[in-house]
Amino acid sequence: DAGITQSPRHKVTETGTPVTLRCHQTENHRYMYWYRQDPGHGLRLIHYSYGVKDTDKGEVSDGYSVSRSKTEDFLLTLESATSSQTSVYFCAISEPVGDIYEQYFGPGTRLTVT
């Protein structure tokens, strides 16, 4: 268990409203990631963080911003939600296993934008 929680687990919101999803981890991992999962696309990287206040864009970052003010929390914000952002969002951490890093995922957040 990598100690990753996500909140909320489910959310329905209207187009144009801001939405923030939270990822919380308890084991002081440096690297954290946000992915979205859509039918026919698998999972795609939105943003990632390599430390407090250190973030970078992934493949599908348009329309999303992130923040990491504490090691344990990585927030994903949709400034103005659109229907195309209806998806399941997964947070992940990168954990060392010996000299190799493996990635483990949170339980996911199902977001519906109406």
Add this chain to the structure above:
Amino acid sequence: AQKVTQAQTEISVVEKEDVTLDCVYETRDTTYYLFWYKQPPSGELVFLIRRNSFDEQNEISGRYSWNFQKSTSSFNFTITASQVVDSAVYFCALSEVNSGNTPLVFGKGTRLSVIA
């Protein structure tokens, strides 16, 4: 650029049959990692295996086995004597080696249905 292709969108087998899920990858890096994840109907992503590019040894874990072949850029996953509990979506993924930062590139997944 990195890419992972899982050409089989859906597979249906009868319980106790063997089934192989295909994964073909593209990367320019000489050092990389390959992964398989399982996503059961409950939705969570379960880590199954990680293989690095220097280790082409096949691996077996119970009814699961993995065949890594650099010559064909493939990392196939075989379930022997399938069971209903194996029904899930399976994802193959690839990452470069970059210290601890391992963002993954995923295939689109293969949905496996095992029928009793």
